[in-house]
Amino acid sequence: MVAAARLGWTPRYPDGVYAPSRVTRVVTAQAVATLRTLTYRDTAIASLSARFDSETGRLSAPSGAAEYVPSGFARGVRRQLLARTRQIDGADSGAAQSARVRITDVQTPPRTSAMARLSAADRQLAHITVTDAAMTLTVTLPTTVAPTGRAQWRRVRLAAAIPRHLHGRPIREWHLPTLDVDHRGLLLRCAATEAVPAADVTSGTTVVGVDWSPSTLGVAAVATETPDGLVSDYRGFTYDDRGLGIKLARLQAEGQLLHRKAARLRRLAATAPPEVRAQLEAKIAVLDGYREAVGAKRGMINRELAFHFGRQLTDLAAAAGASVIAVEDLTTLETRGHGRVNNNRAAQSARRKAVDALTHTAAGVGVTVVSVPARGSSALCPGCNEPLIRPGGYHRAWCARCKVGGHRDHVAGVNLAKRALLGRGQSVRKRGENPRIRVIEHAPVRQCRDKKSPTPSRPRHRRVRRSAPAATPRVGVNQTRIVPAPQASVWDTVKPATPQRVTGSREVHTSLTPATPVVGSMRSM
Secondary structure: HHOOOOOOOOOOOOOOOOOOHHHHHHHHHHHHHHHHHHHHHHHHHHHHHHHHHOOOEEEEOOHHHHHHHHHHHHHHHHHHHHOOOOOOHOOOOOHHHHHOHHHHHHOOOOOOOEEEEEHOOOOEEEEEEOOEEEEEEEEEEEOOOOOOOOEEEEEEOOOOOOOHHHOOOOOEOOOOOEEEEEEEEEEEEEEEEOOOOOOOOOHHOOEEEEEEOOOOOEEEEEEEOOOOOOEEEOOOOEEOOOOHHHHHHHHHHHHHHHHHHHHHHHHHOOOOOOOHHHHHHHHHHEEEEEEEEHHHHHHHHHHHHHHHHHHHHHHHHHHHHHOOEEEOOOOOOOOOOOOHHHHHHHHHHOHHHHHHHHHHHOOOOOOEEEEEEOOOOEEOOOOOEEEEOOOOOEEEEEEEOOEEEEEHHHHHHHHHHHHHHHHHOOOOOOOOOOOOOOOOOOOOOOOOOOOOOOOOOOOOOOOOOOOOOOOOOOOOOOOOOOOOOOOOOOOOOOOOOOOOOOOOOOOOOOOOOOOOOOOOOOOOO
């Protein structure tokens, strides 16, 4: 804020409108945070554009550590540079590529929601009072749309109910919230400091390994260190998302369809007459509104899925007596080679939110979440560290040497738990991040038939009597009853029987011996 004031980055209000200096401080803090993010992106885009080859469409390797950017961000900028190259004419492409590419050349202006961060405010502008079940926010707000003096700014008390799941929690301090305005009204996003038991990564002997699975959100397995070595029962726990994953995939496909429709209408509107362009722009606005609604629904489902996943894994770790939960490092997890749809679905999943929710939920019971390398976790045997074979397909894994195996995600969970147990003394922790283990060590994991983890719950089904269904006669007028022909024999001298009678028809036959139907050979249509 001081730097912004020295540079002259102060908000300007309309003529005749008065705002206290404390309000200006809140606005400046929010604007500077956005500008800091845009500055980082602008520097990264300029560095990537210098390493971009317009002929091959590839990025060259960075020359130093200062040019390193996350791989996901680099892929997104590469796509934007390719789109910019296609839009530029061939005559001006050389001059355009020689100039420095800024963030304004490849990205649209950012959009922020209507919110006010009160974290930069002092007690004279805003403060909160918390009781057992309610929170009272006292904040100075204007009484008119365009206040002209100090007298038109008064203190207002806003009461909000504390959610029921926070009652009785050891919360030491509540922080000033962020005021967010949505379609339902005013929303208070408040942070709190909670006292949790201190956990030691190096003291645990039981670890739960979590593998990110393409079929479900995660699969867990338990490994324990004993005086005789590492043991595991190789029985994994598969998380049941209750159908939320299918709903997320459907909403993602719907959002992508709306995005493609809007992009096509924008291309048509660029060369359309003025009256047609107005109609296309109205349709584009409707599609953008639908897409934003789909994105908001996906965000709510992602949050529900993440916290449900965190609660399930925390209960599993508490029941197994584990003090550490090892998850795959998302920075080393690249989804490639599985097709465009599967890669996009895996990249847009709620894994990062699930890690945050798992960290928050596990900290309440004294369990620490650590990140371990993901490479080779589902391809190597936990016992001998040799490549596994796939006798039953892609999802099955087996080691003929150690005589262990099962589902490949369960085996990966054992490997992740083993890496956390062997590298717990070399964990690195940065401020604001989970402890991270970067080394991969090997020790044989023996299969133990003793019960080392809780028994997963399975749905109980009712016993039903499986009997042959009774044949239901067909409804119609001219229905023919089909009877299989008798098996022929070379010693058969019996003459063929008279034609079968036709049931339900108007013909009258003189044969008194009807054909005998065979129920077992009939098929229900």
